[in-house]
Amino acid sequence: MxxxxxxxxxxxxxxxxxxxxxxxxxxxxxxxxxxxxxxxxxxxxxxxxxxxxxAEFTVRGADAAAYLDYALAGRLSAMTVGKAKYSLLLTDGGGIVDDVIVYRLADDDFLIISNAGNRDAVREALAARTEGMDVDVVDVSxxxxxxxxxxxxxxxxxxxxxxxxxxxxxxxxxxxxxxxxxxxxxxxxxxxxxxxxxxxxxxxxxxxxxxxxxxxxxxxxxxxxxxxxxxxxxxxxxxxxAGMPLYGHELSREIRPAQAGLGRVVAVDKERFVGKDAVAPAEGARVLVGLAAEGRRAGRAGYAVVDADGTALGEITSGALSPTLGHPIAMAFIDPSSAQEGTAVFLDVRGTRIPATVTALPFYRRKK
CATH class of the missing domain: 3.30.1360.120 (Probable tRNA modification gtpase trme; domain 1)
Incomplete structure (x- = not known):
């Protein structure tokens, strides 16, 4: 227990x-x-x-930057001191163990913040990737x-x-x-x-x-x-x-970064990193989109997305009646053939089909 x-x-x-x-x-x-x-x-x-x-992890040592370039999907060595970077910890098979933020505190001193539910998985993955590196990774959560x-x-x-x-x-x-x-x-x-x-x-x-x-x-x-x-x-x-993914909804070990709209996070030109050989999604794999609907009934995680004929296109991962926008919004993985912005689809909300439109993410951007 x-x-x-x-x-x-x-x-x-x-x-x-x-x-x-x-x-x-x-x-x-x-x-x-x-x-x-x-x-x-x-x-x-x-x-x-x-x-x-x-969860928080310190990464320190002469090889800290090179280690993070290998352990994570991004090019962390390019960060200057005082900067932060969103990155992904991948499996050997290219799926997502967790999404993290990395802070460079000094030349050889980094901080990783990961999701609470993935603390053990992140600790184990980070530890497994230190072999041959002059680096010390410590869980300080x-x-x-x-x-x-x-x-x-x-x-x-x-x-x-x-x-x-x-x-x-x-x-x-x-x-x-x-x-x-x-x-x-x-x-x-x-x-x-x-x-x-x-x-x-x-x-x-x-x-x-x-x-x-x-x-x-x-x-x-x-x-x-x-x-x-x-x-x-x-x-x-x-x-x-804000169109930000939540692990267990928009991200998982079965999802490749490009499917979730995070292909930009992966430095595919790096010589090596864990997951590099398998990071590309399968042809025809479902992709993450935003969905906007009218009325007050919101689609929730697990609800189906269908076309006009009732054919399944995908599934909602997160959904709510947007407090700021005043209408239902959702993120969903759907077939790429229906993922173009402006495509009309339907949300199956407890047996009722609610019209929705594929829309760009994020739904909301703050005024600068």
């Missing part, structure tokens, strides 16, 4: 009246008040998320907490958060997919300008023991800016609107 896990912020969530759900073996806040209110707060002001269930502050007011809130100091890169100079070192109450803090909502924002990596104090400080600074605690339900509709 798998042990139920809690983040260092459990007491804060309980005090705020959060409802919890199991997510990858962790009890995580699914909502505090209203899914819609939390979603809209992130789009209009800011939300604070506990994402401490995510239990030592840290991760807090996301997302929304148009995120930067303003963090600049006013008491205790954040000694920032290595001035706030305006911190670009998307970069990181800066800082301190909180005199202790190390990593500021990463990344996120999973489609909005501007930061992910703050701090020692687990300091998580509650940081959470409290951010909430206090954000009160006048409209910040709200936000749970997994809002995080899911936000990432869906």
């Amino acid at each position: 798998t042990e139920t896990r809690y983040t260092p912020l459990r007491a804060r969530h309980e005090a705020l009246g959060a409802s919890f759900t199991d997510f990858g073996g962790w009890q995580m806040p699914v909502r505090y008040t209203s899914d819609l209110a939390e979603h809209h707060a992130v789009r209009q002001a800011a939300g604070i998320f506990d994402i401490s269930h995510m 239990d030592a840290y907490a991760l807090i996301a502050v997302q929304g148009p007011a995120a930067e303003r809130i963090l600049t006013e958060t008491a205790g954040i100091d000694e920032i290595s890169v001035p706030w305006p100079a911190q670009k998307y997919y970069s990181s800066a070192s800082a301190t909180f109450a005199g202790k190390p803090l990593l500021l990463a300008r990344t996120g999973y909502t489609g909005e501007d924002g930061f992910e703050l990596l701090v020692a687990a023991a300091d998580a509650e104090a940081l959470w409290d400080a951010v909430l206090a600074a954000g009160e006048k800016h409209g910040i709200v605690p936000a749970g997994l339900a809002a995080r899911d509709t936000l990432r869906l609107e």
